[in-house]
Amino acid sequence: MAGAPAPGRNLSPVPELIRMEGVTKHYGAVRALDDVTFTVDEREIVGLLGDNGAGKSTLIKVLSGVVPVTSGTIRIRGRAVRIASTADAIAHKIETIYQDSALVPQLSIARNLFLGREPTAGPFGRLDFARMDAVAADLLGRVGITKRIPPTTPVGSLSGGERQAVAIARAMYFDSDLIVLDEPTNNLGVAETQGVLNFVRSARDDGHSCIFIAHNIHHVFQVVDRIVVMRRGRVVADAIDPRTTSVEAVEQVITGMTADGRPVA
Numbered sequence: 060m061a062g063a064p065a066p067g068r069n070l071s072p073v074p075e076l077i078r079m080e081g082v083t084k085h086y087g088a089v090r091a092l093d094d095v096t097f098t099v100d101e102r103e104i105v106g107l108l109g110d111n112g113a114g115k116s117t118l119i120k121v122l123s124g125v126v127p128v129t130s131g132t133i134r135i136r137g138r139a140v141r142i143a144s145t146a147d148a149i150a151h152k153i154e155t156i157y158q159d160s161a162l163v164p165q166l167s168i169a170r171n172l173f174l175g176r177e178p179t180a181g182p183f184g185r186l187d188f189a190r191m192d193a194v195a196a197d198l199l200g201r202v203g204i205t206k207r208i209p210p211t212t213p214v215g216s217l218s219g220g221e222r223q224a225v226a227i228a229r230a231m232y233f234d235s236d237l238i239v240l241d242e243p244t245n246n247l248g249v250a251e252t253q254g255v256l257n258f259v260r261s262a263r264d265d266g267h268s269c270i271f272i273a274h275n276i277h278h279v280f281q282v283v284d285r286i287v288v289m290r291r292g293r294v295v296a297d298a299i300d301p302r303t304t305s306v307e308a309v310e311q312v313i314t315g316m317t318a319d320g321r322p323v324a
């Protein structure tokens with residue numbers, strides 16, 4: 060990027076893509092998020108860890124427009140934005156992949172890839188099935204579905220990992236800036252899990268940023284640039300380097316306990 064940065068823009072060497080600041084979310088008396096500040100840089104893979112109920116899913120639901128915040132701000136490249144719906148999030152190039160992503164089992168792989176954004180052809184605006192199938196076939200190869208699965212196959216007949224791959228392919232094709240994966244490897248086989256981890260690694264090279272939430276801390280260590288830990292709705296560590304930190308040390312931050320059960324200072 061040439062020229063002087065726009066006023067108010069972050070001046071750090073790696074530009075900041077996302078900044079959530081002072082984000083609080085209450086569900087009645089439950090404080091799911093308590094004054095959370097969370098950032099993701101351009102081309103950064105952030106691992107978000109924390110015990111069940113720590114607030115990880117709520118944080119990314121706020122970012123993907125699924126739940127409204129109680130208070131706080133979200134900035135994208137320094138500009139305050141309002142993300143009030145999943146459509147808003149997609150318009151801001153944020154794609155979220157859940158454990159059971161919103162795929163329609165009865166529809167084909169190709170149709171699922173384009174759900175709501177189907178290309179049309181000809182004067183009558185008919186759906187361009189040929190184009191959808193061609194793009195789908197190419198993407199399936201890129202996300203590691205090497206078996207020859209025709210793009211016309213209904214999603215309902217795919218394995219869990221293959222479905223995950225279709226959701227990932229969708230995020231790739233629509234050129235999201237940020238891809239959020241909330242526990243994408245749960246219930247996947249070994250090879251399928253490796254496929255998802257390979258995808259996360261390659262996302263950075265393709266210019267995407269990622270937030271990766273996984274139950275398996277080893278999976279997180281394998282792919283992320285930085286680890287953020289949440290505990291009871293708060294961020295308790297936001298700059299853990301997986302290359303210089305042990306899994307055990309991070310587990311202590313997650314639980315707030317040392318290995319022999321004493322509270323961490």
Ligand SMILES: Nc1ncnc2c1ncn2[C@@H]1O[C@H](COP(=O)(O)OP(=O)(O)O)[C@@H](O)[C@H]1O
Nearest residue numbers: 086089091109110111112113114115116117118
């Ligand atoms: N829709 C909801 N209604 C009420 N409480 C909720 C809702 N969603 C999450 N919570 C509560 O918010 C807290 C954080 O949950 P969640 O973000 O799902 O945690 P995590 O993804 O880290 O396991 C938990 O105490 C959970 O019970």
Ligand SMILES: [Mg+2]
Nearest residue numbers: 115116117241
């Ligand atoms: Mg969760």
